[in-house]
Amino acid sequence: MKSSEDLRNNLRAINRKSYPAYKSISGSYNFEKYVLNIEHVQGDPFAAPSRLSVNVSHKIAKFPEEYYAVKWNKTALEDYLIRRFRKQVDKFSFQAKGSGKSGIISVSRCGQEILERTACEITTEGIILRFEVGFPANGRTINSSELEKILFDFIPVCVEQSLYYDKTPKQEIENVIFLAEDQQYIREEIKKQDIVAFIADGAILPRESGVSDKPLIDGIPFKSPEKMAIILELPHKGSLRGMGIKKGITLIVGGGYHGKSTLLKALERGVYNHIAGDGREYVITDETALKLRAEDGRKITNTDISLFINHLPNGKDTKCFSTLDASGSTSQAANIVEGIESGSRLLLIDEDTSATNFMVRDELMQRIVAREKEPITPFLERAKDLYEHAGISTILVVGSCGSYFYIADKIVQMDSYQAIDITDETKKVIDKYPSPIVSAPDFHFPDTKRKIDLSGTSQKRKNYRGNGYVEERLKIKRMGKTAFSIGKENLDLRYLEQLVDEEQTQTLAYLLRYAKENYGESKNDIVSVVKALENILKTKGLAGICDKSNVPSGLAMPRVQEIFACFNRY
16 A cells, blocks of 8 residues: 555646546555545546545544444444534635636535435444545646645545544534434334334424425424323433324324424434434334325336226226326326335325325215226225235325225324324214215235346447447436436436435435346346345445445435335336
């Protein structure tokens, strides 16, 4: 391994040369307390910044071993280190001058959720922190004196203030670990008590705005109805009272703008842990929970939707249904079936974003349009079947359809952002009215042995001389959080509402490319492919789907539900 002085000398030797000369400094350099790795050098100052990483051994970092001994603590500590490093590099970004992206120093920008990321990886040997730097240039002429300033003045300060335990606030780190342990305790405890979600008293559920995920200042604190309240004894926080939503069918009702959708949004994000101060630190939902909606125009491939849709007038087979342009009801049926396939134990549904004809058919409509003339079995007639036969609970926001009162186990009314248990009162009222006609066909589990075509592991591009084509690896391009392209195909993920970070979207693209390159021939049913990928992520982490010598800094862990959803749309 070369020394830091070797790097300094190399930088001075290439000063004012053409930009490609920067390639010569790739490699690893010993900076005494850490190793600096220059892993990828950008092609010019206007290209994506160069990728770097630092390795700090545990002997030097000195973080207590119990802080990274178990997965939830390790992920919380990694997240904290990224955030702390980000605060430091923001002070120095663009302090070095030049053209294009010269002088930029960046690392993953973490949101309110705590996610496993490649930006920081704690291994058995030490801490790896990955980031990007725009190598400075004037035009396309190297200005290595500015890069020397970044690598020898700025980065050492960032590393020292972020990755050494002696230089970080001990109480702050301890609070991060304690919160992670309390959150994990709640996740384990609700399973023991047959609860699918927990919302702590005092939680702030409303967000700052439609484009900000930060808590609303002066937001009304949540308080559990007495009949639904449970008290948990957390390892560090102690007694915590909150609303426990038991397995089964739970309705959330109330007037417009009273907090129904806000509560549901908090529950859908409760599959992730949140940072202190978010307001939803102790809102914990079954980690397999799946938010469902109608998705007009989505692609469906070989999916058994016969649980909900049968006897189409064109005779099309609904046990192996495909379309490039699904209707609202068909897409919602496919989403539920795919949720069953992904192992979800809880469905989260908002009436406002659902297909009306999929959710319910009122009595008058049933009398006028006979059952045998209607292909759709509405969700109203399947919700209890899903719980009783498949163990899948439902939390449903309704504002206009009273028929769901008849099948609900619990009914929560939101009134000015306060939850009220109105189950008993509602049951007394509906006893005076006839129940809706329900005559669903017998329940059956959908066929989940679906094939997926993963052929095509490369793409052609014109030779730079223009005299033919060359084969190259499939290129990936992310379009924010909601879409990506792989090769020449675009995947639209805008309706996957539990994707919370664009780095998760980037990871989905990497997973799809990895599957095409490794399972295109041997594993061709979607469950086998996703299970194989899930095993790699569990045993090797995000680095397991990357080239060993070229792990990017911008990947974040998606859930298996989003992996299935991505492959289902391919």
